[in-house]
Amino acid sequence: MCPLMMKLGKMACVMKPTMIDWRNRPAKAKARQYLLSSTKRASKRSLWMPAAQCIDIELAFDLGILTRDSEIIAVESDPVIFQHMQRTLKQIARRKRLIHPPLAINDMLQNLRLNRCFDFAFIDLCGTCDQSILLWIERFLAPKLAQHADVAVTCTYATRRSKFFIGCREAFLDHWHELYLRYIVNHNYCMGSKLPYEPIIVPTLLLKCAFHIHDLILRQPFIYRDDYPMLAVKLCDIQTPSRLIYPAFSTVQAAIK
Numbered sequence: 001m002c003p004l005m006m007k008l009g010k011m012a013c014v015m016k017p018t019m020i021d022w023r024n025r026p027a028k029a030k031a032r033q034y035l036l037s038s039t040k041r042a043s044k045r046s047l048w049m050p051a052a053q054c055i056d057i058e059l060a061f062d063l064g065i066l067t068r069d070s071e072i073i074a075v076e077s078d079p080v081i082f083q084h085m086q087r088t089l090k091q092i093a094r095r096k097r098l099i100h101p102p103l104a105i106n107d108m109l110q111n112l113r114l115n116r117c118f119d120f121a122f123i124d125l126c127g128t129c130d131q132s133i134l135l136w137i138e139r140f141l142a143p144k145l146a147q148h149a150d151v152a153v154t155c156t157y158a159t160r161r162s163k164f165f166i167g168c169r170e171a172f173l174d175h176w177h178e179l180y181l182r183y184i185v186n187h188n189y190c191m192g193s194k195l196p197y198e199p200i201i202v203p204t205l206l207l208k209c210a211f212h213i214h215d216l217i218l219r220q221p222f223i224y225r226d227d228y229p230m231l232a233v234k235l236c237d238i239q240t241p242s243r244l245i246y247p248a249f250s251t252v253q254a255a256i257k
């Protein structure tokens with residue numbers, strides 16, 4: 001191989017491709033279908049992370065979640081993808097607002113002066129649902145959800161060796177032991193199951209905590225493999241609770257040693 005080709009080959013290994021072809025991902029297509037097909041009502045205002053191709057938004061139009069009158073808020077942190085997303089959305093959506101700063105920095109939704117809440121949100125992450133995202137959900141997304149809203153989340157599932165995962169599991173076991181066990185039983189995870197259940201329970205339980213101001217139905221997570229093992233989680237029919245059962249995520253975070 002010539003020196004230039006060798007150099008290019010090396011660069012290809014270290015360079016992170018910004019543009020992913022989401023059409024070429026059959027497992028992702030199944031997860032998208034799983035997450036979106038269970039929402040039956042048309043949305044008035046929804047939040048998306050549709051990337052350049054906006055395939056989830058296309059599917060939502062096909063399924064009737066989005067109509068001509070729906071307002072779409074689309075978020076993208078990567079500047080190149082953002083430009084492509086802008087172009088795609090121009091062709092497929094009429095009422096839209098695009099946001100460039102990443103989720104989790106601060107309340108980037110504040111500038112939109114929302115006078116009505118979201119009735120649907122798809123938080124489609126490429127990586128873990130980390131502390132900053134969970135705090136953002138707790139502080140900024142959860143309070144802006146309408147009654148009966150649905151929320152879909154995807155995140156990586158194999159976090160068993162991460163400090164955060166271990167810390168959260170220990171915090172649950174130390175301080176919310178009974179709640180943790182009840183959660184396992186109520187969601188039919190059992191000790192003998194083939195699937196390692198804790199990497200599913202810890203992130204889903206953390207999501208429950210981030211949305212602790214609401215009652216909601218948590219559907220059985222859909223597990224799929226993209227670049228990493230992933231969880232697709234659907235939280236449905238968000239309502240005002242009669243009493244709060246789960247601790248806030250920030251409380252769990254404070255209990256991590």
Ligand SMILES: C[S@@+](CC[C@H](N)C(=O)[O-])C[C@H]1O[C@@H](n2cnc3c(N)ncnc32)[C@H](O)[C@@H]1O
Pocket residue numbers: 022032049050051052053054055056075076077078081101102103104124125126
């Ligand atoms: C999994 S992809 C979206 C795929 C798309 N929803 C679909 O169904 O094909 C996630 C997109 O969100 C962007 N993203 C990831 N984390 C973000 C964050 N914290 N804030 C804003 N955008 C983010 C990524 O750059 C990526 O383009």
